[in-house]
Amino acid sequence: MNDGGGESRRNIDECKSERGGEQEEDEFGRAVTRVSVAQICESAGYHTFQRSALEALADIALRYLRDLGRSARFHANLAGRTACNVFDVIQALEDLGSSQGFAGASDVNHPLAASGALKDIIRYTNIAEEIPFARAVPRFPIPKTRKPTPSFLQLGETPPHKHIPSWLPAFPDPHTYIHTPVWNERGSDPRTEKLEQARQRRKAEKSLVSLQQRLACNGATMASMDGELKGKRPLDGNNPFLAPPLLSGEKEASLVPMPAGLSLKSPDENIEKKPGGLSVVNAFAPANEAAKGGGLIDEARQLKPKRPVVQFKFGLDKRTVNPAPLLFGNRYNRTGGNATDMSWFSRDEEKDDKKKRAEQILKEAMENPQELVQL
Amino acid sequence: MNSADPKHDDEAALIEFLSSLMDYTPTIPDELAEHYLGKSGFQCPDIRVFDCRTRLVALATQKFIAEIANDALQLCKARQSAVVKDKRDKLQKDKRLILTNDDLSKALREYGVNMKRQEYFAESPSTGMESAARDD
Numbered sequence: 418m419n420d421g422g423g424e425s426r427r428n429i430d431e432c433k434s435e436r437g438g439e440q441e442e443d444e445f446g447r448a449v450t451r452v453s454v455a456q457i458c459e460s461a462g463y464h465t466f467q468r469s470a471l472e473a474l475a476d477i478a479l480r481y482l483r484d485l486g487r488s489a490r491f492h493a494n495l496a497g498r499t500a501c502n503v504f505d506v507i508q509a510l511e512d513l514g515s516s517q518g519f520a521g522a523s524d525v526n527h528p529l530a531a532s533g534a535l536k537d538i539i540r541y542t543n544i545a546e547e548i549p550f551a552r553a554v555p556r557f558p559i560p561k562t563r564k565p566t567p568s569f570l571q572l573g574e575t576p577p578h579k580h581i582p583s584w585l586p587a588f589p590d591p592h593t594y595i596h597t598p599v600w601n602e603r604g605s606d607p608r609t610e611k612l613e614q615a616r617q618r619r620k621a622e623k624s625l626v627s628l629q630q631r632l633a634c635n636g637a638t639m640a641s642m643d644g645e646l647k648g649k650r651p652l653d654g655n656n657p658f659l660a661p662p663l664l665s666g667e668k669e670a671s672l673v674p675m676p677a678g679l680s681l682k683s684p685d686e687n688i689e690k691k692p693g694g695l696s697v698v699n700a701f702a703p704a705n706e707a708a709k710g711g712g713l714i715d716e717a718r719q720l721k722p723k724r725p726v727v728q729f730k731f732g733l734d735k736r737t738v739n740p741a742p743l744l745f746g747n748r749y750n751r752t753g754g755n756a757t758d759m760s761w762f763s764r765d766e767e768k769d770d771k772k773k774r775a776e777q778i779l780k781e782a783m784e785n786p787q788e789l790v791q792l
Numbered sequence: 793m794n795s796a797d798p799k800h801d802d803e804a805a806l807i808e809f810l811s812s813l814m815d816y817t818p819t820i821p822d823e824l825a826e827h828y829l830g831k832s833g834f835q836c837p838d839i840r841v842f843d844c845r846t847r848l849v850a851l852a853t854q855k856f857i858a859e860i861a862n863d864a865l866q867l868c869k870a871r872q873s874a875v876v877k878d879k880r881d882k883l884q885k886d887k888r889l890i891l892t893n894d895d896l897s898k899a900l901r902e903y904g905v906n907m908k909r910q911e912y913f914a915e916s917p918s919t920g921m922e923s924a925a926r927d928d
Contacts, residue, residue, distance in 0.1 A: 446827060453820045454857055458891055460819075461861035466891030473896060473907060474857065478820070479828060482853045486832035489849075493835075500835045503810065506848050530802035538848075539809050541855045542816060 451475040460545070481513070488512050510534040637661065658727050727771065810844040818850040825850040863899035864891060871895075 454475045458466060488509035493501045507529045514534045529535075566586035569576050576583055638660045818825075825846050834849075868889055897907040 446824060449821065449824050453824070456819050457854060457857050458861045461858055462865050462889060463861065463891050464888045467893055469909075470891045470893045470896045473893070474860065474891075477860070477900070477905060478853055478857050481856050482820075482825060482828050482849065483832045485849050485852060486829040486834035489845075490833040490835070501845060503806075503845060503848070506845055510852055528799055528802060530799070530806045535806070535809075538852055538855055539805075541858070542809075542813075542851065545855075545858065 447475060447479065450479050454478050484513055485509050504529045507532050507535050510538070656727065810848070813844045813847045813851070816847070816851070818847060818854050820850040820854055822846055822850065825853075860896075860899050860903065861891070863902065864895040865889065867895045867898055868892070 451471055455466070455471060458471075458474070485506070486509075489501045489505040492505040492508045493499065496502075496505075511532060511534045514537075568585055569581070569583040569587050572587050574587055576585070577588070634657075638656060829846065829849060834845075868891075872889075893907075893909045897909060900907050
C-alpha cells in the first residue's frame with residue numbers, strides 16, 4: 418500500500434491534538450469507519466488505496482453521518498418534536514443531497530414519501546450487493562462505572578459537626594487540601610556549603626581524569642598487543658613494555674609509578690598482605706586515600722604493587738617485534754619519581770639488562786631470518 | 793381520489809422499503825451509526841433495538857461514499873487508459889487500482905468538499921530553517 422500520505426497524517430494528528438481530546442476519544446469510531454469505508458471501496462472495484470486518502474474518505478463519511486443526524490434533529494425540532502421521524506430523515510436527505518440534485522427537487526409541495534432522494538436510495542439498495550461489516554462491533558462507548566465516595570457511615574467515621582447526617586459522603590482527607598510548608602531544619606552555613614561543593618567537584622574531576630587515563634592506557638596497550646595475549650585478562654596484558662612508543666608530551670608527565678609509595682602511603686594493611694594480585698581494595702585504595710586527604714591517585718591505579726614478568730615473544734612476522742617500546746618502560750619510570758622508591762629503580766635496572774639482551778637477539782633475527790630459532 | 797392513489801402507492805412503497813431495510817445490513821455497522829447520531833442529537837428509542845431510521849441513515853452514508861468511490865474510480869481508469877498508449881505491458885502492471893488523494897480530491901470537488909493535498913513533503917519541520925540559521 419502506498420504510504421505517501423504519511424506526512425499528511427502527521428499533520429492531521431497535530432490538528433487533532435490542537436482540538437483537544439475530543440478527537441482522541443473518537444479513535445475507535447474512526448477506526449471502525451475506516452474499515453467500513455475500505456469495504457465499500459473494495460466493492461466499488463478498488464484494489465488498494467493510499468492511507469491518507471482512506472482517512473480523508475472516512476472523515477467525510479463520518480461528517481456526512483453526523484450532518485444527517487443534525488439535519489434530521491433540526492427538522493424534528495422544527496415540527497415541535499424531540500424524537501426523529503422517518504420523514505425527518507427524508508427531509509435531511511433532501512437537504513444534504515440538494516447539491517447533487519435529485520428528481521423532483523424543484524417541486525416544493527411534493528409528498529415526502531415520493532421524494533426523489535428516497536427513490537435514489539431505494540434504487541441503490543436494489544442494485545448494490547449487501548456487504549455486512551467485517552467484524553462484530555461492540556456497543557460503544559462503554560460507560561465508565563464510577564465508584565461513589567463512601568459515606569460517613571460506610572467509613573465508620575462520625576461527622577465532625579452535628580448538623581451533618583452520617584449518610585452523606587465523607588469529607589476528603591485533610592492532607593488533600595491543607596498544605597503545610599516544609600522548612601529545611603538544617604542550619605545553612607554558606608561558607609561550609611561552598612567548601613563542600615568545591616571538594617565534591619574536585620573529587621569528581623579527579624575520578625574522571627583517572628578514568629580517562631586508565632582508558633587511554635588500556636587502549637594503548639590493547640592496540641599493540643599480540644593476538645595471543647588477547648585471550649588473557651586485560652590487566653595481565655596491560656604491559657607498558659608492549660605498548661607503542663610515546664612521544665614526549667603525548668602522555669601526561671605525571672605518570673609516576675609508585676607501588677612502594679602505595680604501600681607506604683596507604684594505611685590499608687590489606688595491600689601488604691596481598692602483594693600479588695590486584696584486589697578490589699588495591700584498586701580503590703588510592704581513591705580511599707584521596708578521599709581522606711588528596712594526593713596522586715591516577716598513576717598508582719594503573720600499576721600493580723608487583724610487576725608481572727615481562728615476556729617477549731618473537732615471531733617471523735615483524736609486527737610483534739617492536740624494539741621501540743622497550744624504551745617505553747624507561748621513560749615511564751623516570752618521569753616524576755620519588756627518591757624513596759629505590760626498590761623500584763633497582764628492579765628497573767634488571768629490566769634494562771633484559772632489554773639489551775632482547776635487542777641483541779632482535780638484531781640477529783633481523784639479519785638472519787632463516788637461521789632464526791623460536792624462543 | 794386519483795391523487796390519493798399515488799400517495800398511497802408511495803407510502804406503501806415506503807413502508808415496504810422500511811421493512812425490507814431490517815433485513816439489509818449496511819456496511820456501516822449499526823453501533824457506529826447510533827453513536828454518531830446520538831452525538832448529533834438524533835433521538836434513539838430507549839429500547840435498544842436497531843430501528844429502520846438508523847439503518848436508513850447508515851444506508852444513505854454508504855450510498856454517498858459509494859458514489860464518491862465510483863467517481864474516483866472512473867477518474868483512475870480514465871487516467872490509466874490515457875497513459876497506456878505507449879506500451880501494452882503497462883496494462884498488465886497497472887491493473888491494480890489505487891485510491892489516491894488526487895483522484896479523491898477531484899471527485900470530491902463535485903460534492904462541494906474542497907480537499908487540498910500537500911505538493912511535496914520536507915524531511916523534518918526544520919528543513920530549510922537550518923540553512924537560514926547558518927547564514928546568520
